[in-house]
Amino acid sequence: MKLTSHAASRTLSATFGPKDWEAFDHLATMVAMVDPEGCCLFVNAVLESVIGLSRRTLTRRTLLEWVREPLTLHEAIQAVAHNEFSTRRFETALRRAVGGNGEPVPVLIIVSQTEHSHTRILVEMIEIEQQTRQDREERAMGQAQITKELIRNLAHEIKNPLGGIRGAAQLLALELPSPELIEYTQVIIHEADRLQTLVDRLLAPHRKPHVVGDVNIHEVCERVRSLTLAQHRRGLQIVRDYDASIPEFRGDREQLIQALLNIVQNAAEALGEHIERGDAAIVLRTRVARQVTIGKQRFRLALELHVQDNGPGVPEGLRERIFYPLVSGREGGSGLGLTLAQTFVQQHQGTIECESEPGRTVFKIVIPLP
Known part of the structure; x- marks a missing residue:
């Protein structure tokens, strides 16, 4: 006998406690628990955020309306519910609510059996670009750290001889008789000051205290x-x-x-x-x-x-x-x-x-x- 969404929801609530729901909200991926017809029994916080509607609203509707290929999802849910497969995977796009921000999200959908697959099916949605983005962020942070260390060490190496160059140019200017030659020393001093300003800017983030x-x-x-x-x-x-x-x-x-x-x-x-x-x-x-x-x-x-x-x-x-x-x-x-x-x-x-x-x-x- 097929349960209605409301009846299945009661069954699901009876077997899952608050801590179980909370665990789904801590996942980085989008998760929905659906009945064999695709009606949402539960959605986690990430899925709420991506679609742009509250959990209460989504659990009154079917998950099928939010995917670009609803027939494929329905067939996968039915196959898993009838134990034809334990897991089905396919790629599609997840639509957002009207007025939401952004284009549809390309996702990999994984439809899996649960302990009571005749009443509830687990649907997990992973952003296809999510892993790529995380890898890119990790590379960027690592590269930034290496670059900062390199620049800081290089800036210190430049800073020390700059003072000597500037001081020598000032002493040389006092000894030179020709105004034309003194003008050259002023060029040296000016360029040394410009490089000093650049070095100070490179070192600024490491010198300035973090005032919280x-x-x-x-x-x-x-x-x-x-x-x-x-x-x-x-x-x-x-x-x-x-x-x-x-x-x-x-x-x-x-x-x-x-x-x-x-x-x-x-x-x-x-x-x-x-x-x-x-x-x-x-x-x-x-x-x-x-x-x-x-x-x-x-x-x-x-x-x-x-x-x-x-x-x-x-x-x-x-x-x-x-x-x-x-x-x-x-x-x-x-x-x-x-x-x-x-x-x-x-x-x-x-x-x-x-x-x-x-x-x-x-x-x-x-x-x-x-």
């Missing part, structure tokens, strides 16, 4: 917004798209202001032609992400801060190297702004990445929340 306090990310955004608009009074619009529910977290407010300011200023400089035409736009968007893995650590909640602009995009040849020190996409740039931003974000256990195409560039900062 309660941080409101929207205060950080508003500070950066006001500073940027003060420099670009016309032609640039900075749009707020904030999630007011984001809690305060422990962090270094000044470091986060500097990190965000570097990214926003970098975007504003890339929007030069759009600013002249008066159609330049930067969007500051904040959201809460759930069950986030950063590096090898798992966090229940995280802040997602997006900085989006409508500029020409990052040149393809620079996208993999954009956070490397001394790599700049514009003439006269130091190539340190994004490197310092990445350093400050990583000091908050976070990550920063860039997605870019002509007309749309997004820098995404992810920082764990309490």
Whole structure:
């Protein structure tokens, strides 16, 4: 006898306690428990977040309506329910709710038997790009750490002889009789000072103490917004798209202001032609992400801060190297702004990445929340 979704839900509730439900919410993948017809008996927090609807709403509907190939999913559920297979796998796309953010999510669906497969089937959905993204984040964090150590050691090696070069040029200037020759020593002193400034910027993140306090990310955004608009009074619009529910977290407010300011200023400089035409736009968007893995650590909640602009995009040849020190996409740039931003974000256990195409560039900062 086939149970209705409501009856199956009662049976499921009787055999599963609160701790069992909580365990599903701690998974990084999307999980749904369905009856043999595909009606949702339970969905975990990650699936709620991806589709964009509450658990209560989803458990009143069928999982079939959220996948691009509902017939394939239904056949897989039926086959597993009738013990034709213990597991079925296939790739499809998971749709989001109307008004949700983003395109359908490519997923690998795994339909598996449970102890009571005649009433409930386990459906697990893994983002196809999830593992690739985690591998990329780990590589980026490892590369950033190696680069920071290299730059710090190199900066110390440069700093020591710079003082000697500058001092020698000053002494030489006192002994030279010709103004033309003294002018050359001034060139040496000027260039030594310029290199000293560059070295100080390279060493700045390692010298500055990490001052921890309660941080409101929207205060950080508003500070950066006001500073940027003060420099670009016309032609640039900075749009707020904030999630007011984001809690305060422990962090270094000044470091986060500097990190965000570097990214926003970098975007504003890339929007030069759009600013002249008066159609330049930067969007500051904040959201809460759930069950986030950063590096090898798992966090229940995280802040997602997006900085989006409508500029020409990052040149393809620079996208993999954009956070490397001394790599700049514009003439006269130091190539340190994004490197310092990445350093400050990583000091908050976070990550920063860039997605870019002509007309749309997004820098995404992810920082764990309490």
